[in-house]
Amino acid sequence: MPPTPVALLCLGLHLSLRTSIQSEGLPRPVIQARPSFMVPKGQSVTLWCWGTREAEEYRLHFEGGVAALKRPRPPGLVDKVKFFIPTMASSTAGQYHCFYRRGELWSEPSSSLDLVVTGNPPTPSRTWW
Template sequence: MTPILMVLICLGLSLGPRTRVQAGILPKPTLWAEPDRVITQGSPVTLRCKGNLEALGYHLYRERKSASWITSIRPELVRKGQFPIPSITWEDAGRYRCLYYSHSWWSEHSDPLELVVTGAYRKPTLSALPSPVVASGGNVTLQCDSQVPFDGFVLCKEGEDEHPQCLNSQPRTRGSSRAVFSVGPVSPSRRWSYRCYGYDSSFPYVWSLPSDLLELLVPAETLSPSQNQTDSKTGQHPQDYTVENLIRMGVAGLVLVVLGILLFEAQHSQRSPQDAAGR
C-alpha cells in the first residue's frame, strides 16, 4: 500500500465522525401529550419533547400555521421540553413536531403529534347493527349518525389501553352524516367499548362532543349438547357422580341394617342359655 493511500485512509477516518456532527444529524426526539392527544375544550394539556441526554434546549412548532401560545411558555420549561396549555381551545388543535439542539447542532424533527380538541359540535349517535350482543368470534357493524352534516367520522375504542385506539372513516354517501365501521372478531376475554366523533374535513383536528358509550356484549362460550352429556376427559355422564353416591349410601345403609340384625341375634342367643339355667 502506497504512503499516499495510507494518508488518505487515515484522513477519511478522522474526518468521518466530525462531518456527521457538523451536519447536525442528532437522533430525533419523542413528542407526546399528557394526559392525552385527544383533549376536551377547556382542559389542560402539556406537550412534552424528549431528546438524548446531551439536549440543551427544545423547539416546538405547529405545521402549516404557527401557534402563538408556544412563544409565551417560560424559558426554563422550554429548556426541559415542557410546553403546557392551561386551557386548550380549538385554535390550539393541529399537527405538531419538535426538535432539540446540543452544542450548536439541531436534531432531526420528531414524528408528528396530532393534537385534537373535542366539543366543537353536538354529539353524534353510535349504534350496533343488528345488535350490541355479538357471538364470540363474530363481527359487528357500528354506525355513527349525526344531525350535523359532517364529512368525517372517528371511532375510538376505550377501556383497555391508556390511550384510545381510533379509526377514521368517511360517510357512505356524499353529503350524508352517517359512517359505518366494521369491528371484530370479538371475544369475551376483552372489553369492547366505543365512542364516535364527527368533524369537518376543513378542520380535521376539531371534533364534536363524543357519543354516548356503546359497549358490546359478548357472551361466554357455552358447552354443546354433546359436551353437556359426556365429560371430554373421563367419558362419564355428569349425573353418574350423583347416582354413584346414592348407590354407595344405599349399600352403607344396608350394611348397617345387616350388622344390627346380627348383633340382635347374638344378644338373643346369649340370653337363651341363661334363661334355661334359671329355670
C-alpha cells in the same frame, strides 16, 4: 500554489460527510401528549419532548411556526421538557413537533403529533325509573 480541483473535491466531500455524521449523531426527539392527544375543549394538556441530557434548548413547532422555546433546568440533568397548554381550543389544535439543540446542531424534528380538540365531555344525566 492554488488548490487543484481534485483537492477541492476531496475537501468538499470531507466537509459534507462530517456535517452528515454530526447531524446523524443527534437522536430524533419523541413528542407525546398527556393525558391524551384528544383533549376536551377548555381542558389542559401537556406536551412532552424527549431529547438527550446534552440538549441545551428545545423548540415546539405548531403548524409551521414556533409555539414555544424551553431551556432545561438544570442543564445536563434532564432529557425532556414539558410544554403546557392551559386551555385547549380550536386555535391550539393541530400538528405539533419538537426539536432540540446541542451546541450549534439541531436535531431532526420529532414525528408529528396531531392534537385534537373534542367537545366538552357529556354531563351525566339522571335517569328516573
